[in-house]
Amino acid sequence: MSIPMSKTVVYLLVLLIVLSIVSIALVATLPRAPTGVVTVTTPITVPTLSVVTVTAPGAPGATVTVEKTVTVPGAPGATVTTTIPPTTVTQTVTVTGTAAPAIPPLAEWLASAAAPYKGVTIRMVTESTPTGLFIRDVLAAEFEKITGIHAIVETVSWDEMFRKEISTVQAKASDYDVFYVEQDIIAQYGYNNWLIPLDDFIANPKLTYPGYDINDIFVLDQYIYNGKILAIPFESFLKIYVYRKDLFEKYGIKLPDVLTWDFVKKVAEFFGTGTKEPGVYGWVAQAAYHPCLFYEMVESVWPTFGVQYWGITNGLEVRFNNTCGKKAYRTYIELLKYAPPGVSSYTWDEVGATFTRGGAVQGLMYAEFFGTIFKQNPNMIGKYGVAYPPIDPDCYGGGYIGYFDMGGMGINPYSKNKEAAWLFIQWVTSKENVKRIMENINTVVRWSALEELGDKLDAKYGHGYFALLKKAIKERVFRGAPPFPFHLDISQQAYAPLHKAVTGETTPEAAVDEMAALVKKILAPWKEKLGVLPPYT
Template sequence: MSFILKLGASALALTLASAAYAEESADFWKKAAEPYQGVTIRGVTESSPPSLYIREVLAPEFEALTGIRVDVETTSWDQMFDKAIKDMEAGTGIYDMAYIEQDIIYSYLARGFLTDLTGFLAANPDLKAPTYDEANFTTFANYFKDADGNLYGVPMEAFLKVYLYRTDLFEDPKIQAAFKEKAGRDLVPAKTHAEYAEIAEFFTEYGKEYDLDLWGTTAQAHTGHVASWYEYYESIAPTFGVYNWGIDANNNYAASVANGGAMNSPEAVEAMTWWLSMRDIAPPESPASTWTEVGTTFGAGRAAQGLVYGENAGWIAADAEKSLVVGKVGVALPPLADGVLADAEAGEGYIGYYDGGAFGMPHSSKNKEATALFLQYIGQNEVQPDWAVAAPRVTNTATYEDPKVVAFNDELGGYYDLIKDKGYLFAGAPAYPFHAQVREATAPIFYQILLGELSPQEGLDKMAATAEATLSDLGYRK
């Protein structure tokens, strides 16, 4: 048999097998959902591209397939937490699904807010979909597991906060020559903070010189919103070697250097000073910018480089209706201090933020069976590629190999390659059940640093003391 014939026969067999499998899969959903016809399950989530895809595409698909109605409420980040926590705290059972951001999972687990999905499916084998397997998820799913390895949320989005830069500017021969003349080196994405600052200063000056609306860097530096706090603790401090907010969980949750923490360490002060210097040469909207506005700033072509959440990197790089820099964006690892990369590779640190979330089932859900079916539905490999293209996020390893995703990866300047190959160097929020409490207690002082009312050293000293006091009040620090 010739090679062509063999290939044709294999393709035919594969097609027939796939069709049969798809039919079997559809049969499963119909049969498993039979007892829950007419049931409505409700979810609450942040109004983000991946969540909107669930509401607009996956929920209607599931509804058509099973007869189970899915209402997904998309709201603001603050409101989402507020609604979900109140519901779970009171046990009212309004929501059957809630978005769990990676940084809040430890608080939810500590309070027993969530249903153990692994255990639930093991106890209800009739509900276990043949196309759903926890092993399909990337390692990001580990953030949503307990000590026994049981999963409490189906990952639905996972991004890196990446170093985004404008390829059209970095590859412009005239700009390259001007930069080389000034800096004495080639214009390439920065590897160190000094290089990054040099590039940022160059482009801000360049913008002024040619009267362009162009600045050298973005800065998520809102003076009244915790987005700035997050930029510093998730994305800046780690690149200077300050991990887990500078709090040592193994040392009685010490935050101050005096007690063994690093929140006010020389590295933390250096990180803060460097970041503030970048903020000062960023676009003027930066002190009023959260993660959303940083994306908008970059998409409007107002910054040459910056640290941008991956959920925004997608539309910035590929959506011509929203972005002015489509096809002009490259991604790279953030600039790092000496030793940080080695720490990350050794698993003793990390170089930036691995952001994301999952859909979990509150313990108070009144429709657990129907919800378990839907959560499995959105966790299947089959639904991932279109979702990854519509809202750049990858939660299943197989997604990387899909032709649609491979093509989209090129449009995104290799963003998916970066997640696949270098994702292990990034980390989610530390496993603190007091995440929001310490953040909110220290944020007002943080804003004072941003406004120059406190120097970085004074402010960080005060933040470390406040963090320790809050942890004592909450009972974590003895």
């Protein structure tokens, strides 16, 4: 059934339809709200870009493109009543700045810098350490190939090295251009002007590689004397407590949080003289009639009993013959009965050799020997652990506890080829070669190498040494030798009375007293000459 519609209703419906069509047409002609990046056809205001100073590789005056993104509140001119979302407009500005020159590869720079010295011969004398051998056998030949400078490296014993260096400068001779310089001797070399300061070479852009980055060398301060850099370190390593991690695990021995000499004694007694494990002794030491015995005491044992800086005050008074100093030496002597036969003739080399064959369960060792150990006996990889040296809680009251050993390269003041020598020093101590030395020998002097390779090498060898090194640097618990200009005067004599206790000729306490009397006699003229030394740091 249909429902009749009035004319009025029909008219209203028609009118609504017409109005709707008109509205749609009008809306279609309005600008649309942007939904992405807009193309603006009318001027907009964009925040002003600030002036930019650009440093980039390439030739000076290079054009650099800088992009800055700003946000504007919509496209101008839009007549819609809806709110337009913020729109991102990217403006590209071209600025011109002074670009830093590109740093060339080291070999390329060396070849150019060495051109005036091509054909000359430089000679270095160095201790026959693993690093010294690497310089002789690998780095010297590479340097000569790159530069045309003949580099002859002579490796000798520690004792012979000192004799050759000192006799050369005392004769004002030029037999050697580059000296191996132990950190502990730097004050005596500096005091006697046996090295030339390197500061002027370092500051000379014609002679110093722009990417050398001397501040990357974290032990450089140990070679500064009277404000001048006298040598550049190429090796550094701690003298640490080393133990057979595998045997500790086998017998359920746990390393305490704080290692003590009492713990060390118990471990030595447990393993004895090869009775627990065939060929493995409870202890090893460098107890020869040699300066190594003196160094073992003053650098590694006495500090752990609170006797630091060789037991000599900055007023040059002897203090190492106190109760703790004597207790330390008795502890040392008593441990020797658990060491291999012949320990009374062991230097640091024999200690390294003992650990290479796995012949001691524990001992104090220069960490540079790890490289040799793992090369000569890969079976020992993963079997060693490291720790800070043990302390005596009754005597040690804080301060450093161990020795931070270093070897550097300095220039003979009478060398006739100083510039060529400096180029050779840079080659050996460059970032590239410090990394190679670290990988091959387990010693490092640059932060960049330590950060890049430390964890990798710890994982490879399983010893955790580089983690310990980082910790030790942060906590400052290892030191080089005190800055004594009379270093050799004491070290070349004071081991003799100490050795009398090693052979049983006298007691440890009497040996220390005899050494104290000798050192006092040596220091007497120095007290008159120097008075009081600056405070130790």
